[in-house]
Amino acid sequence: MKKIIYSLLALGFSFYAMAQGNNYVQDYTKYPGLALTPPMGWNSWNKFACNVDENMIKQMADAMVSTGMAAAGYQFINIDDCWHGDRDAQGFIQPDAKRFPSGMKALADYVHSKGLKLGIYSDAGSQTCGGRPGSRGYEFQDALTYASWGIDYLKYDWCNTEGLKAEGAYKTITAALKKAGRPIVLSICEWGNDKPWEWGQTVGHLWRTTGDITNCFDCIKDHGTWKAFGTMPILDKQEGLRQYAGPGHWNDPDMLEVGNGKLTPGEDRAHFTMWAMIAAPLIAGNDLRSMSKETTEVLTNKEVIALNQDKLGIQGLRVSAQDGLEVWAKPLSNGDWAISFLNRSDKPQKVNFDWTKQKVYDDINKIDASFTTTTYTIKNLWDKNDKGKATTKKTFNAEVPSHDIIALRLTKSSR
Structure with a gap:
């Protein structure tokens, strides 16, 4: 009988200690629902x-x-x-x-x-x-x-x-x-x-x-x-x-x-x-x-x-780098993509980007641009005169000045 009483007392003290401790437990999680896109x-x-x-x-x-x-x-x-x-x-x-x-x-x-x-x-x-x-x-x-x-x-x-x-x-x-x-x-x-x-x-x-x-x-x-x-x-x-x-x-x-x-x-x-x-x-x-x-x-x-600010919130990836010219890609909502040609070198670099021969794949989010089966319209985001009529059916040809960039938005047009 004493053993049972001692056990019950011990259990009671345990619950009391836990209850007391819970009064001081902190919520170590950030305020939710903020910065859903980059601030x-x-x-x-x-x-x-x-x-x-x-x-x-x-x-x-x-x-x-x-x-x-x-x-x-x-x-x-x-x-x-x-x-x-x-x-x-x-x-x-x-x-x-x-x-x-x-x-x-x-x-x-x-x-x-x-x-x-x-x-x-x-x-x-x-x-x-x-x-x-x-x-x-x-x-x-x-x-x-x-x-x-x-x-x-x-x-x-x-x-x-x-x-x-x-x-x-x-x-x-x-x-x-x-x-x-x-x-x-x-x-x-x-x-x-x-x-x-x-x-x-x-x-x-x-x-x-x-x-x-x-x-x-x-x-x-x-x-x-x-x-x-x-x-x-x-x-x-x-x-x-x-x-x-x-x-x-x-x-x-x-x-x-x-x-x-x-x-x-x-x-x-x-x-x-x-x-x-x-x-x-x-x-x-x-x-x-x-x-x-x-x-x-x-x-x-x-x-x-x-x-x-794209709602998917996916960080872009570097697709390739050669002679100071880097190709970066970022998956966007609705099947769109951003493609950027970054020239880090001290001289202009020519771009001849044959979409049908390029593999652009986000291996973390499992998203494939699928250029061989999907056609996109292309808009140059720094060229005010670009009306977005070019497509990935043709090789993209351009020259990127030294320490500069070309940024494109690709919008899915058909399969």
């Missing part, structure tokens, strides 16, 4: 670094609307590092009062009044990369604060994270955001060191796959303790990652350098097109207030943006 917006870092203030952010929101970028699909105005002031006596973060005298809630209200969304930045460590207060130990307070301000997007960096493990740290902030109750897109900015593509799908909506981008076409800048990469080296680092991307969870090769002055017009086109082809977030990093006509035309090319 589109603007971020302050590439052009302005720490030089941010509320007037400039308001002007960027105005420019996003007046330049046609909002109409083209851009939504987010994201403030990167250095907006922070100190924490108050209770530990709640405050914006820098000199730079953001009206406060973040008022700024969010202004951005929302333009039909846009406001993003903000923090860090998993004790300090941000710019030396401002990080979120370590304050994750739940910060999430509540961001929700009360009306924030829509959080870029969460990885500086000063001594002893932390990335997956656990990002699960903590996503649990905090979930608990705060406001739908906030979480951008994991861990630089790819801990392979976030392997664990990030349930934790964040996008994850950086590399270190920082730098404003050049094909270079690597060594800063001693870290390196920054031009657009082509970053593109190469996406190899082997396409199976991890899809609606609500995206590989992020970092923000765009289009319009920042060091890339040629052709390099801007190539950079933008390839980010579209690989289903990358399209986060502009230039000064929207003073864009040239050429920059505006690149960033608002709706037909190229449509490749990026």
Whole structure:
């Protein structure tokens, strides 16, 4: 009898412990239903670094609307590092009062009044990369604060994270955001060191796959303790990652350098097109207030943006590479395909693409272009004069200038 009583007591204590423990179980999954296509917006870092203030952010929101970028699909105005002031006596973060005298809630209200969304930045460590207060130990307070301000997007960096493990740290902030109750897109900015593509799908909506981008076409800048990469080296680092991307969870090769002055017009086109082809977030990093006509035309090319925003959410694949000329393909909705010819070499390259002799097959999603049995109409997305009357019945002949690209959309016409 005593054995039965002791067993029942032990069982009761076990259930009590489990019940008590369940009071503290966190939901480590991201807010659902967000970023079903790659996020589109603007971020302050590439052009302005720490030089941010509320007037400039308001002007960027105005420019996003007046330049046609909002109409083209851009939504987010994201403030990167250095907006922070100190924490108050209770530990709640405050914006820098000199730079953001009206406060973040008022700024969010202004951005929302333009039909846009406001993003903000923090860090998993004790300090941000710019030396401002990080979120370590304050994750739940910060999430509540961001929700009360009306924030829509959080870029969460990885500086000063001594002893932390990335997956656990990002699960903590996503649990905090979930608990705060406001739908906030979480951008994991861990630089790819801990392979976030392997664990990030349930934790964040996008994850950086590399270190920082730098404003050049094909270079690597060594800063001693870290390196920054031009657009082509970053593109190469996406190899082997396409199976991890899809609606609500995206590989992020970092923000765009289009319009920042060091890339040629052709390099801007190539950079933008390839980010579209690989289903990358399209986060502009230039000064929207003073864009040239050429920059505006690149960033608002709706037909190229449509490749990026295709609802299938499939990341493109490299079909071939020879003498600096690469052929890339991306399956699209309704049986369409995107085909791009990227010229990374220092001289023009001729394209003679016989569709009937080319095999274009997505082995991850099991989608075959089947050029031998299917005819497609062809539209050149950077040629304003192309009316889309050519078909895959004839070899595609063209010349791609150095450091430039030709992007085609193929629409199924018959079998």
